[in-house]
Amino acid sequence: MKVLSDSFSEDMVEIYDRFFLGEDKCQTEVDYIMQIFGQRIPDKHVLLDVGCGTGAYSEFFSPSFDIVISVDRSADMISFAREEHNKDNIEYLCKDAGCEEQYGSQKGDAAIALAHVIGYQLTNVAVMSFLKTINRNLYDNGVFLFSFYHQPALFLNKLEPRHIKKKVDSTEIIRISNAKLLPDENCLALDYYYVLSHDDRTRAFEIHEKMRYFSKYEVELFLTQTGFEVLSFFEYGGKNELTTDHWNGGCLARKVESYI
Numbered sequence: 001m002k003v004l005s006d007s008f009s010e011d012m013v014e015i016y017d018r019f020f021l022g023e024d025k026c027q028t029e030v031d032y033i034m035q036i037f038g039q040r041i042p043d044k045h046v047l048l049d050v051g052c053g054t055g056a057y058s059e060f061f062s063p064s065f066d067i068v069i070s071v072d073r074s075a076d077m078i079s080f081a082r083e084e085h086n087k088d089n090i091e092y093l094c095k096d097a098g099c100e101e102q103y104g105s106q107k108g109d110a111a112i113a114l115a116h117v118i119g120y121q122l123t124n125v126a127v128m129s130f131l132k133t134i135n136r137n138l139y140d141n142g143v144f145l146f147s148f149y150h151q152p153a154l155f156l157n158k159l160e161p162r163h164i165k166k167k168v169d170s171t172e173i174i175r176i177s178n179a180k181l182l183p184d185e186n187c188l189a190l191d192y193y194y195v196l197s198h199d200d201r202t203r204a205f206e207i208h209e210k211m212r213y214f215s216k217y218e219v220e221l222f223l224t225q226t227g228f229e230v231l232s233f234f235e236y237g238g239k240n241e242l243t244t245d246h247w248n249g250g251c252l253a254r255k256v257e258s259y260i
């Protein structure tokens with residue numbers, strides 16, 4: 001079976017939006033995040049979408065901001081975003097979010113890193129560079145909202161294989177996924193197997209990835225070492241405080257000092 005290097009290139013780019021997202025999901029999530037930001041951001045201004053992927057969220061956020069600066073290190077994702085989610089007030093940049101430089105033409109009042117982007121930073125050095133660079137790209141008091149795999153929930157609940165079958169236009173997509181803990185590396189090993197069937201044509205591919213998980217204490221330590229303070233932890237997608245039942249962690253942080 002063909003092996004893809006990651007979930008953000010080749011065949012995956014073409015199915016990503018339709019398999020994972022969709023208009024309702026994006027709009028609901030944008031409303032949810034805008035509510036969490038509340039009065040903390042000035043009216044409109046600049047949003048940084050860090051690890052923007054296909055740009056679907058950037059487009060849904062674009063009416064709520066004057067400018068959206070969207071950064072992703074996958075050239076395939078950025079070229080898809082420029083084609084499919086292009087708006088006059090979105091600036092798409094192909095960059096590593098941990099490059100320790102200014103991303104675009106201006107700093108942000110708010111930043112988001114959705115769908116566990118922080119989990120792709122596997123080493124402590126990579127996590128630090130990622131957060132320092134976001135700090136550098138925010139104005140003072142700028143807020144940063146992100147989701148992450150929450151360690152205690154992964155340890156306390158059995159990780160079951162998952163099977164998803166979805167019809168996307170006229171293509172049937174089957175995904176089987178398996179997750180295994182790598183406790184020595186603070187990571188999950190994720191194996192994905194995809195089968196796409198369209199008329200009498202079938203393609204199959206597999207992806208093997210690692211993603212880092214974090215406890216609240218670890219997130220707090222990284223944030224305070226990179227110029228942020230934690231404003232809240234919450235169950236991402238819900239209204240509850242983050243507990244050991246929730247594997248999908250959310251965090252809202254504020255820039256309190258500068259990293260240059």
Ligand SMILES: C[S@@+](CC[C@H](N)C(=O)[O-])C[C@H]1O[C@@H](n2cnc3c(N)ncnc32)[C@H](O)[C@@H]1O
Nearest residue numbers: 008051052053072073074096097114115117120
């Ligand atoms: C799971 S996707 C999420 C995309 C988008 N945030 C969403 O919610 O649809 C993760 C994205 O993060 C990007 N990414 C991960 N680490 C990155 C880094 N250090 N710099 C830039 N992009 C990164 C990947 O290329 C990928 O497109």
